[in-house]
Amino acid sequence: MNQIETTATEYVPFIESVSNEDAETLKARMQEYGYLFFRQLIPAEVVLEVRRDVLNLIKAAGWLDPAHDMMEAVVLPGTETKSEGQREYMDVYRQVLRLPSFHNFPTHPALMAIATRLLEGEVLVHPRRIGRITFPGSVKYTTPAHQDFFYIRGSVETYSCWTPLGDCPMELGGLAVWPGSHRQGFIEHSVQHPGAVGGKGVPVDESQAIWHSGNFGCGDALFFRSYTIHKALPNLTPDRLRLSTDNRYQLNEDSIDPAALRPHFDDSNT
Secondary structure (H helix, E strand, O other), X not given: XXXXXXXXXXXXXXXXXXXXXXXXXXXXXXXXXXXXXXXXXXXXXXXXXXXXXXXXHHHHOOOEOOOOOHHHOEEOOOOOOOOXXXXXXXXXXXXXXXXXXXXXXXXXXXXXXXXXXXXXXXXXEOOOOEEEEEOOOOHHHOOOOEOOHHHHOOOOOOEEEEEEOOOEOHHHOOEEEOOOHHHHOXXXXXXXXXXXXXXXXXXXXXXXXXXXXXXXXXXXXXXXXXOOOEEEOOOOOOOEOEEXXXXXXXXOOOOOOHHHHOOOOOOOOO
C-alpha cells in the first residue's frame, strides 16, 4: 500500500437515489454507503449554460479545435496539457471562478433541496467554488483516492457534490467512490502523488477496495460525506476536455475553516 492506483479493473454501478425521496430515506442511504447518486437532478439547460460559458473562456485561450463545435470541447492538436498551478491554466481558471453562471450553480434549487434534506437546517454553501478542466492524456495528474475532509477541515458534517458540466462517460474520467469507507473515520493522507492538490492522498489496497462508478449524464450529481474515500478516473479520450465542478454544503451554524470562505486558489491560500 505504498502507492495510489488511479484505475481499477472493475467498477460496481452507482446505487441510484431519487430526488423526491424523503429526508430519512436519503440520510439512511447516505449513512450506509457514504454517497447519494442522482440522475438528471439539475436541468440540462442549466448545466449546459455553465458549460458554454466556461468553454467560451477556453476557446478564447486558444485551447479548442475550431474544426469542431465548441460544446464538444475538442482540444486543438498540438496543445500542451495544462494542469492546476501552471500559470496558463490558472489565468483561465480564475476567469471561470468569476463567471456568474459558474458561481451560482451550486445554489440551484435542486441541489439545495438535497442539501437541506441531508442537513435539516439552514444550509451554507461554501464560497470556495471549485472547478476542474482535465486534459486528455494527463493520467499522472488524475486526482487519487482521498477524503475531502483533509482539505475542507471545519465541520465533519459537510457534504460535497460533484457534477460534470455535460455528459461524462467513464473514459472521459468521472468519479468513483468507495461505499461505506466513511465509517473508517479520518485516515492520514500519507501517500505522495502528483495528481493530488497538496500532493497527498490515502493509501489504498486495491485488492480490498470496492469502487462504485459509472457513466454520468448531463445533470447527474453525486453527493458524498467528507470522510468518504473517492477518486477521479483518468481522462482516456484522445482529444476531449473533461469539465466538472464540486461544491460543499454544511449547516450555517457549524464551524468552517477560514480558507473555505475564500475563492479557490486565492492568492493567500494557493
